[in-house]
Amino acid sequence: MTAHTSPHGARHPRVGLFCTCLVDTIRPSVGFAAAKLLEDAGCEVNVPPQTCCGQPAFNSGDRATTRALAEEMITAFETFDYVVAPSGSCAGMIKTHYPELFTGEPDWAGRVERFCAKVFELTSFLVDVRGVTGVAAAYDGTVTYHDSCSGLRELGVKAQPRRLLASVEGLALEEMKDADTCCGFGGTFCVKYPDVSNAIVEKKAANIAATGADTLLAGDLGCLMNMAGKLQREGRAVRALHVAEVLAGMGDEPAIGEPAEKGAKR
Amino acid sequence: MSVEITTPRFKDNAKKALADLPLQGALSKVGPGFIGKRAAAAEKLPEFDGLRDSARDIKNHTLAHLDLYLERFEAKAKAAGGHVHFAVDAADARAIVTDICQRLGARTVTKGKSMISEEIGLNDHLAAVGIEPVETDLGEYLIQIRGEAPSHIIAPAIHLNKDQVEADFRRVHAHLPPERDLSEPTSLLAEARGELRQKFLAADVGITGANFLVAETGTSIIVTNEGNGDLTQTLPKAHIVLASLEKLVPTLEDVSQILRVLARSATGQDMSVYTTFSTGPRRPDDPDGPGEYHVVILDNGRSAMLGGQLREVLRCIRCGACMNHCPVYHAVGGHAYGWVYPGPIGSVLTPALIGVEKGRNLPNASTFCGRCEEVCPMRIPLPKLMRHWREKEFERHLTPATQRFGLGVWAFFARRGWLYRPATRLAMGALSLLGRAKGRFASLPLAGGWTQHRDFPAPQGGTFQAQWRARQAERRAAPRQEASR
């Protein structure tokens, strides 16, 4: 694939889209939404063969596996100008934790640092790097936005998604109480300590429901699956979507956990 | 009071805590009570984050020179007429305290709040040798009369409600008129004040903890809001300070830096009510104050922590901000952690003090949401240190077999992309077909931990990577159309 050139002559940045393993396997539409947003922002999107950033192994204390996956990740993506993921968790894993995996390996030090410098979470990349101020999308509904922990605290993702959502036609944002409090997902935590995780997501679901919003948005599919699964188990009529889907004008797709046939259009 | 370790039963403890309605009622006030106050206090002081950096740097410098500052502290405390004792472990510390009390013929000791006292199980030990320990911090007093351990490091009785306190007071203060009104917190506080005032005046020895030790002057510092620590250390014949060795700071200026972040992080006060600097016993002209002053400096495994990553834990000033902001602590409270130190700091410290075999649950029971590190005044990287313990656990094969097996299978595929991609495509295709009608699963084999409490979404079908490649192929077939988009 050759690089496109923008009308005013600047080369389109070549972006490696790291779709994340959850999006890859559970909800490919988030990957397409991310690709559309990146293309609309004048990027050339590439999806090299990929598996996982290594976070599950990292947080399970398996450093050797993490190190091996990090090496594959870097090798697969380091030729791009930028690496973008529709997840603060995975981007945060790479950007803030990869360097420590290679401590004591001088051959890697510079390479890892250069790589991490070009890794971004999707919405912050669009706003902070590409200077996107709005999107051409419409969504007829009231949404509430959950700040996923890693994106918020490792990467400072908070204003960017809200700024983009403000430009979506017909969309109203109703903030929930404690939007920046963990949803209780925590990767393997939610299956290792299911009762504790459930107590946390129960509070989150109540805060979501209390807004009266019809749609829950967030920037991480793991958190969304957790919250959507709880809302559905409680029989609450709140749709859950990845923020990229709404920003890309794909908000009418069946939401997370909704059947594919019916409900394709609300 | 008791130091029975129930940390290995964390899951059961948590389950019980989640079903305990009075506890849940009390816990629901933790976040609202502390989070906003800390944020407001930090907001009002523009230098707050700069002071956190300063505080971290001071402790890092102190820890790197700990032997030398300890020598200086010891020399200055002795020069002021004090005694300094070093204790290798809990038994050592208990023996030192008991010896002093017995030499003075003590029958009652009053106690200011001390986590070290909890760590070494001092109260049980004193009681066993016939010395009555009386906790004087209101929260510590409440849990002492209930025979419980603290559930929070600065608010030890945060798990209780006023009805429980009333019932305990009626049971323990049986000499008071039964018809008295104890329906309000004010009347409960007044009763505790009256009861404990007599204990303060009658005590032979006063034992306090230390928030800091100052090397420059040989001074111990306690920070309280009630004034109980001051009464404890001023009225009796002897004042015994229990401190762990990382409480040291070099100078009065250094401790002033750290004090500016302590109360703000803990309760949102600019400064706690009583910050008391004690140096030696009463001076020849002093009309009041203790006749003897002893500082017991406890190691109990901490000197070994200096040598590795865990050195960072030793910066902790016990403000409690990490647990005040922790979703897991909010859900289960402090007792579920099963030993002395709850919350994120407990999850890092406990395995170091009781061993990773017994303590392994705690560093695992975290979502790594990072809020503890975000608010820690000493900038301790708590999630990183919990991960450190998970690595130790993994290295030593302490991870439960099912988890280790699951992780192994996942890693096998994740490291072999050529296998991973077709395998996930097939698996997700199958799962998608199965879940298509409802869009989600209410139960799934091997995912009971998830589906016990929430639905699992059916995959859309196919993988993104496969679909993307198919779409790119289409695009290449119709380049003109694509370009005109």
Add this chain to the structure above:
Amino acid sequence: MSSRDTSSRDTVFASIRASLGVTSQEAPRRQAVADRLAGHPRGLVPARGQLPEAERLALFRDMVIAAAATIDHLPSAAEVPEAVAAYLRSRNLPMTILRGADARLATLPWERAPALDVWIGPSDGRQLAGLSHAFAGVAESGTVVMLSGPENPSTLNLLPDHHLVVVDAADVAGDYETVWDRIRARYGEGVLPRTVNWITGPSRSADIEQTLLLGAHGPRSLHVLLVGGPTR
């Protein structure tokens, strides 16, 4: 020191030095420690208290009130006896106060408050009101700094229900560091009186259902008598 103490001490120091990888002989380490102790650098001092006198006193007053204490700003020390009497009257307390031997309190014109009974000495817990003279005030947090000694017994800070504290306006500093320097000037480098007590508001507890209540074990009320200096 018993032999057990000695051997524990050796064990602890040996373990610390092993973890730090030092022999304790390194000159640069010793020098770094000596320099810090001698120089006691100030670090980051908040701008909040760095104000000209009138504004500094105003901040002190505001912070004292924010800490749930009360304050009177008196033009001179001569007004203190009447202000003490007025305070006791307003709280419906007996006209009795216990104070230390501080010369600054002893030389006050107590005859101006003839109804007031003034006692001297430490508290045994039976007095309702005590009067102390502070060594200093700190504007940044509304803190009074009390030093122990015959002039101002520590028990007066703690046992009476009402603690009245005289602070000279000239002693109100913007920050704690300034007060440390003044204490060093009085007592010498590296030396403190038995007790230095920073007091910021009256005693309180929130241990029952996080309800903040005043007067846990120490004074239920703290009343500051700020004396002299410009008023605004």
